[in-house]
Amino acid sequence: MRKPACAALLVMMSVLVSPFSHAGQAWEQYKARFFMPDGRIVDTGNGNVSHTEGQGFAMLMAVASDDKATFDKLWQWTDSTLKNKDNGLFYWRYNPVEANPVADKNNASDGDVLIAWALLKADARWHDKRYSTASDSITKALIAHNVIRYAGYRVMLPGVQGFNLNSEVVLNPSYFVFPAWQAFADRSHLQVWRELIQDGQRLLGKMGSGKANLPTDWVSLEAGGKLVPAKAWAPRMSYDAIRVPLYIAWFDKQSPLLTPWRTWFGQFSREQTPAWVNVTTNEYAPYMMEGGLLAVRDLTMGQASGEPEITTKDDYYSASLKMLVWLAEQ
Template identity: 30%
Template sequence: MNRRHALGALACAVTLPRLTTPLPAAAQSAETQPASSAAQALTEAWGLWKGSYLADDGRVVDELQEGASHSESQSYGLLLAATLRDEAAFDLIDSWTLRNLGIRDDRLLAWRWLPDVMPHVPDLNNASDGDLFYAWALIRGAEAFDRPQLKERAAAMARDLAASCVLESDGAARRLVFVPAADGFARESGNVINPSYYMPRAMEDIAEATGISAFAAAARDGMSIMSELSVQGLMPDWITLGPEGFFPDPELPDRNGYDAMRVPLFLIWSGLGNHPAVRRQAEALGMAAAAQVPTPVVMNRMTYAVQETSENPGYAALGGLVSCVASGLNGAAMPRFAADQPYYPATLHMFAMIAQIEASPSCVPI
């Protein structure tokens, strides 16, 4: 698995629901016994997550990616800390990130830190999803810890992110697209996009908190893009958007894989569980389950053929949530959190638990 291969190789009208307040560390946010149990399980999982993936200095470590830390992993950790109201962990992660990745001339973050090379940051390019989630985490942290200065930092970061990565597409549609980085993804034929870099809830909340309306517009256009892609099949990890439509990029894999699996999760978390991208993913997962195939992690976009599977419970939890939301039934087949899985599925597991509590209360894990 190399979810960040593309950045390294290249050197480089929907109304969204409002954000709920961050979850308390205890289960006091729950109104029913099942919700209380889910919140308690999340609190326990957070302790395990910190013990396994968060170093003492605040670095979130992705061992499968050369022991690297990314703006994505740091932003994901910061968001978890804000959501679980863990101010000590929040400040630890934030401090390390600013010292080691906040080294660009703007307010954005360098995308990767490597422990065994010098300099540790060989490429100053950013990753727009890492910046997006970091700004969102700062906004959540401002509310959770009553620190308005964090919102000011989020606004400064969001301004630079909009200036660098929210672009107007060519063609008759003239849509705002959220490109993966400031550099490296423009083609003569159009812009390469990664649908999983769109997080509608984060984009809408940033727009509301900062007044930068481009994020809300890009979120709406992104949902339209995903609806069109869903006509073709499953969400792609990468796709090029040009004046004449969508087409695969010859330098990037055309598949539904480790990136694209986040799309239905982020849609569900945003209250958009009825989006066709969620239904498509659930259909493919259902076909695999009927054939007794283990949890798919890479699939053919058009045929749903399973190309890679995984036993990591985080991927199963994500699939269980997607299937539950698409079915409209109560109860999701989400396994308990385990810390003996790699950073990425463990973090998606945490996100699936939060999305269930915040946006899909009927899909309580069973």
């Protein structure tokens, strides 16, 4: 009678043990490079500023690593330093060398989403309702301030200010964090999250541009429903849009939305895949993908990369993508 009981215990233990239990070294490497004692993550490729995106990324990593002490420092710094008490969202950028480190009062909706998602995961892992209560407040604020209906779609604007231009709205497809939206739908049972998922997928299916047939970093949705590369940015699939296949694969590894990405990546050898493509001119980056960009390529192509190694060559963004791919693979 003891053997089945032991087997059941082993199965239960394997479920409870973090997917990062074997990747503790990568998380420690990441923290050593980018985590400050006050609880903020520094963007080493961008003057050591901090963003809500980075706070959210690291909060997800900390939950997966069962590192409650670090999670709490990340969350406490984010909540006390970046919280906009007027709308319940977060100032997107913190620059420690400015007299007012949060001079720009706008939010970045993907950062807010990532933070709220990490808080939900934190309650599930550590059984503290304060985390999920905080998550609910953020998601409620996102619906109130960032989610609109436009041109027949339910969309999440990239920020409260500056993206609804009446005759068009500007979207960032890398802000469509499908697995997080699904978690919010499962928790709240609100139809708005399911509509965001369905319409986000519909939009992505129509966003491909040029020979590459890929979405650009920033996309304009016109009042009539037409989708074109946003005018204020270079028409490139670049460092933002690379997160699109990451979040698609994280949500559904069998999604047909991955097909154009696989087609584009597949025409190059792994080490000779350009870092970006201009969809208007078909010009490629003169340098190749490496680090975290290659990790996303591997995930998209179904080539599991296993435990990441965070090297001195990896800046904050490259290291973050590596870690997120590892999370998505779980």
